[in-house]
Amino acid sequence: MYSIAEGNPEQLGCVTKGLIEFNQKQMGISLVAPEKVTRIASDENGKVLGGIVCTHTPILDNLSVDILWVANEYRGTGLGSVLLHSVEDYARQQSCILAHLETMDFQAKDFYTKQGYSVFGTLEGPPGHTRYFINKAFTP
Secondary structure: OOOOOOOOHHHHHHHHHHHHHHHHHHHOOOOOOOEEEEEEEEOOOOOEEEEEEEEEEHHHOEEEEEEEEEOHHHOOOOHHHHHHHHHHHHHHHOOOOEEEEEEEOOOOHHHHHHOOOEEEEEEEOOOOOEEEEEEEEOOO
């Protein structure tokens, strides 16, 4: 018998470790746990103007862009591009071969395509909206 409940950090660590061990057995190689990569833009007073949160998965040689946000008053100033390029530079230094992300039709699909990303899939929903799956390959 089992129960389902909200997980605590220790339990989540156990799940991550379990998946890493399973993947190691399947792939026959030693794996490194994914790591968070973040960059925050702030003004001279420390006010957060924007930020990006990514997950770097070394074994897959990729970077997943989880969150990119820029304050309304800084949109269109190039800050989003600076944040994105800073994590792309990190990814290249780590020998990543691609970055990928998900965005909604009302978010930043056009921004990402201007940055060299390509749509590789879509899902309809929530009602009236489209989710876009986007990636960018890095050349060595």
